[in-house]
Amino acid sequence: MNAFPASDWLLLGIFLAFVAATVAGALIAVNTVRIIRSVCGLAICCVGLAGLFYFLSSPFLALMEILIYVGAVCVTIIFAVMLAEPDEPTPERLVKPYPILGFLAAAAIAAGVFYGVAHLSLDTGWLNPAASRVNDGSVHAIGVALLTTYSLPFELISLVLLVAILGALAIAHDGRRKG
Amino acid sequence: MIAPKESTAGTPSNETFTLNLGPQHPATHGVLRVKLTMDGEYITRAEPVPGYIHRMHEKMGENRTWAQYLPNTSRVDYLSAMTYTHAYVGAVERALKLEVPLRAEFIRVITSELNRISSHLVGWGAFVMDLGGFTPILYAFDDREKILDLLEAVTGSRLTYCYYRFGGVVADVDTAFLEGCKAFVKHMRPRLDFYRALVTDNIILRKRLEGIGMVSAEMCRRYGACGPVLRGSDVAYDVRKNEPYSIYNQFDFDIPHYPQGDSMARYNVRMDEIEQSLRIIDQAVAKIPEGPIMGKVPRVLKLPVGDFCYATEAARGRLLVRVSSDGKDTPYRVRLRTPCFCNLSLFEEASKGMLLPDAIAFMGSLDLVIPDIDR
């Protein structure tokens, strides 16, 4: 980073903004009634996450996060919402058998998970970064690694994607002209 | 408190939804409402709801004298006003057995054909505009302006001419008009080639029109569709040839007709009709005789008791005017059998299962004028 006197604080501010986006996005995603808003929450969360990836010195992944999650995953979900749920849920649907109890149970489980994992990560004494790094982690290095060290997983992932596309087509195509 | 299963396991209304195309919609060119029942972008039912611009033209005929009804006739289909006046004037002349001077008949033919060209130009431009191409309509209006200038110089009006009278026409044409007609014919022929290269041959337009909006001759017959819609379904029926009126049997022209029955066929029929109209104008301007423009007409018009019909080929199809007289100086009943109403009525059947943009293209190919539907 180019250092000028206040740059650290500026960066901190940007960092906090990304953290806030991630947290807020995640909360919106699980807490809103309207499904379309929770997709928006996911999108905001992903943008925040992309910023965090940038701070974790991987701009490439940051952009991929936006490209794939915001540009593809969220759009696909909204598209499915349009196809599958044309109307807002009626209030009647929102009535749950035990509203308070359900909320408390889910919140307790989630809090437990959060406490456990966060405790674990805070208590662990983290080592300092390795002195020498194998490579520079650039896009070029990623590309080389993908086609050498990780070529088998790469091929498998492509296969999975292909199967997913075919499967999605097969499932969605069925009953196309039924209505 | 569990909701019953049926409440969420949707009703049929979940499958389809109703889309109101109009009464204010860019593609209906007026206040026509089409109630579409859609399944996604597919139309399951299209119900035209006319009546938003109903002006009681037929009823108005019953409380004004024969001559006073003349201005109304240009306002039904404002794009081809001449042919409408022609039909009404023709019906009254048939009743009174009036002789129309030859020169007046020639003037009627020339102005009617000019009017037909201008109507087809607007129809063409609006059609292409429905398909999303905005520029052609302005080129069409450029050419149409030339026609309107010619007609304005003769009739004094650019749209609702009210030029024909019982027994002739109201004002004579001068040589400037005839020269102007010749010049226009000369100007228009290369323009048609230009239109063909710009629009008709365009692959996007062809892809949108070919095979879309199929209308069979049998369907036309059932609904009484006429004009370019009928001729696009391979029925070479044209009032000017099949039940010749005025002096159309003196001219040499063809009836363009196409066998496909799709939107492209109707489009092509109109484009070819412009060419045929140019041919008629060419011949009429060359042959126009000197002479009076008004026959002998009684001062006070009283039609004999009875029904009198007169059919003309308006730009959009067969227009029939039927006047009933009970011997008074006002009509007992004026009935207009307008082409657009019949052409629209087949929309419901033909558009079933169509995609929305195709239906819009189909509606454009019917070339509807909404006041003509509602009257």
Added chain:
Amino acid sequence: MSFFEPYLPAVRLLIFLVGTVAFVGLNAAYLVWVERKGAGRFQRRPGPMEVGPQGLLQPLADGLKLMSKQLIVPPGADATLFRLAPAMVIAPALMCLATIPYSESLLAPRNLNIGLIMVFAFGSINVMAIMLGGWASRNKYAIISAARVVSQNVAYEIPMLLVVITILMVTGTMNLNDIVKQQGPYFWDWNLFRVWENPLMPVTFVIFFICMLAETNRAPFDMAEAESELVAGAFTEYAGMGFGVFFMGEYANILVGCSLATVLFLGGWQSPIGLFPGVWWFFLKLYALVFTVVWIRWTFPRTQFYGLLNLSWKILIPISLVTLLLTAVVMKLPLLF
């Protein structure tokens, strides 16, 4: 060392950002003028003439009018998303334009190595914005339009990315400035004419241009706002500046698309004749492309929806795959001998 010197990078950054925003704003406003003037000339009329000389102040008047109008949120609409959608159109376009190298020195403060991905990442948000706007309006036309936008953009993202991969194979870098630098000072050095690397390079450019038109929802692919079918599509319920921002976003996206085409195929700021390379060449090429976009809009009718998808899946994707393979073969050809 003066007091201000440490702040210079920050000042430079600020100037660059302000400059980009001003550039987008000015262009979005004046592209409307260019469009209206261009439409006028194609239709043999003068276009806007009343406000200012040659109607040059027309965008200002339009903007004032739009700003003075009320932003109506229709009943039943999702107000938050409804207001958010216009901002989501314009903001990513700004981000995209910040990556474009306008000249050798006039480029993003941080010379991004992955500028190309950045353009696509932020460009992809556009779809979501129009979709949200359409959905939030609770208008049947708007929802139909939103559904169209998605299938259209998904269909055209594929050939576009394939074409860009072809370019990447030829150039070997995702740094936009390096891509420009690689293209030499004469026009036969442009990627457009590098037929010895890929004999189908001009076709590739045409595919890219078509995809760019489709991605920005421009005529003849303006399915999203097909005015004779869907009134104004996703923007039907927007009034005042909400509509204005959508409009600006559309033009900003055209600008992004044309800039990218200039950088990838037409040698960016490189001079076509070896003289005076610089920012003016970039703008000359950019506005020539913008003019072509306007020209195409006022020439053709709109495509039909399945025609649009057929064009992508049956013509553009196969051809772009062929060019991709061809490029790979030509690049590896020397290994055979």
Added chain:
Amino acid sequence: MLLYDHPQVYLVLAAFLLAVGIYGLLRRRTLIGMLISGELIFAAASLNIMTIQRFISPDPVAGQIFVLFIMGLAAAEVAIALSIIIAIYRNYRSIQAKELSELKG
């Protein structure tokens, strides 16, 4: 050292995303809502992996590649899940998880 240079910050954030994701999975009644919560759990995993590769791993590429794989899997998962949801909607006219209890019988 500022906040963004500590691995703990990222890890706690990842834990938070995981917890929120689990909460959402439990609370959401619709399939799409569950899918979104699942995506949050994916995001937590990605963030964890990225943190580890940034602060501990000697190979800065491995983590990125793992996250790329996660993204690929997530995309595949979304495609499949949404097509299943649409198929379910076609049959049941609902995407409420509750309605699908009929599957049992």
Added chain:
Amino acid sequence: MKAVREVLSGTKSLLVGMRLTLREFFKPTITVQYPHQTLPMPERFRGHIELRRDPETGKALCTACKLCERACPSDCILVDGVKLEGEKKKSVTDYHLNFTQCSLCGACIEACPSDAIQFTKRYNLASQTNDYRNMDLVQRFKDQPEKK
């Protein structure tokens, strides 16, 4: 093969279209900038009607015979006149035209036995007020200077 030919011919048609519009682009404009430029109205232009002047006496030719009133299909003409001393015919005192209902058909002019009314060439008649609901043509006739 057929598909390839179709793609090629389609592309050609698009290029032809673009060439044509480009040619139009460089042609001069053909519109009239209306408020700044106007066109002359043709001889037979149908504006609203006005009373004609007798070139010899300078008086209105109208004899208030009310034929125009009866001929009008829209009932928008109201005529009244008196018989002045020492004149053979009546002369018009009141000629009101409800221009909001007039359809400019010209039936009144055709009905007039003494050619006393004619069309004007006025056309800029849009207004936000009710000015044309009751046009007093006699007043208008008096206001107009006599043509020498």
